Amino acid sequence: xxxxxxxxxxxxxxxxxxxxxxxxxxxxxxxxxxxxxxxxxxxxxxxxxxxxxxxxxxxxxxxxxxxxxxxxxxxxxxxxxxxxxxxxxxxxxxxxxxxxxxxxxxxxxxxxxxxxxxxxxxxxxxxxxxxxxxxxxxxxxxxxxxxxxxxxxxxxxxxxx
Amino acid sequence: xxxxxxxxxxxxxxxxxxxxxxxxxxxxxxxxxxxxxxxxxxxxxxxxxxxxxxxxxxxxxxxxxxxxxxxxxxxxxxxxxxxxxxxxxxxxxxxxxxxxxxxxxx
Numbered sequence: 697x698x699x700x701x702x703x704x705x706x707x708x709x710x711x712x713x714x715x716x717x718x719x720x721x722x723x724x725x726x727x728x729x730x731x732x733x734x735x736x737x738x739x740x741x742x743x744x745x746x747x748x749x750x751x752x753x754x755x756x757x758x759x760x761x762x763x764x765x766x767x768x769x770x771x772x773x774x775x776x777x778x779x780x781x782x783x784x785x786x787x788x789x790x791x792x793x794x795x796x797x798x799x800x801x802x803x804x805x806x807x808x809x810x811x812x813x814x815x816x817x818x819x820x821x822x823x824x825x826x827x828x829x830x831x832x833x834x835x836x837x838x839x840x841x842x843x844x845x846x847x848x849x850x851x852x853x854x855x856x857x
Numbered sequence: 858x859x860x861x862x863x864x865x866x867x868x869x870x871x872x873x874x875x876x877x878x879x880x881x882x883x884x885x886x887x888x889x890x891x892x893x894x895x896x897x898x899x900x901x902x903x904x905x906x907x908x909x910x911x912x913x914x915x916x917x918x919x920x921x922x923x924x925x926x927x928x929x930x931x932x933x934x935x936x937x938x939x940x941x942x943x944x945x946x947x948x949x950x951x952x953x954x955x956x957x958x959x960x961x962x963x
Contacts, residue, residue: 704872746925822919844934
């Protein structure tokens with residue numbers, strides 16, 4: 697439990713850094729770090745398949761995509777950086793206080809949860825679950841991937857003059 | 858419910874709610890399309906952890922993992938399409954500040 701608490705604290709710190717840092721590139725790196733910590737937590741919660749997906753896709757592929765998108769846009773110039781930093785600190789200085797306040801409040805109220813969760817629904821292996829019991833999900837995933845691919849093609853198609 | 862599991866659920870829930878608040882704040886207080894996407898990504902991470910945690914507590918880890926795999930596929934498609942829209946907006950308007958994207962023609 698101690699290790700889980702350390703990992704959860706690291707996750708929260710990584711998220712705070714991601715949200716509050718001025719440079720977009722650092723923000724993307726913070727997001728990758730968040731995904732790495734999250735995948736360790738998911739692995740510890742007895743879900744290795746989901747952890748592998750989280751690590752490879754969310755910590756690997758999505759930051760690469762974000763960095764590509766950032767490289768296509770115009771970065772903040774060194775002269776504009778102090779102004780951007782000041783404007784951002786004005787908008788974001790509440791966040792750590794909100795997080796600390798809500799955290800303290802929740803840790804008092806949720807110390808002994810007054811709710812119960814249902815028992816196990818199905819104890820099948822994840823491969824059986826994904827390929828046999830939830831086959832329609834795979835069809836849905838294929839359709840979503842196709843829709844996304846078509847969306848990108850439509851967005852970036854060259855218009856004829 | 859087992860008291861140890863209940864306590865673990867409570868600890869995790871506190872952090873999940875805090876991560877969710879950070880994502881929501883990023884979504885509401887940012888004026889940059891890529892930063893808004895990062896906010897959405899953080900919200901999805903909180904939801905992912907909650908699903909996995911619920912699966913662990915209920916003893917249905919396989920079901921939770923299959924749902925998370927689906928969620929990750931949806932997440933990546935969403936990110937690619939939304940990032941494409943942000944780049945498209947930058948190409949046409951030279952800005953990714955949503956306050957300045959008032960022209961929806963074309």
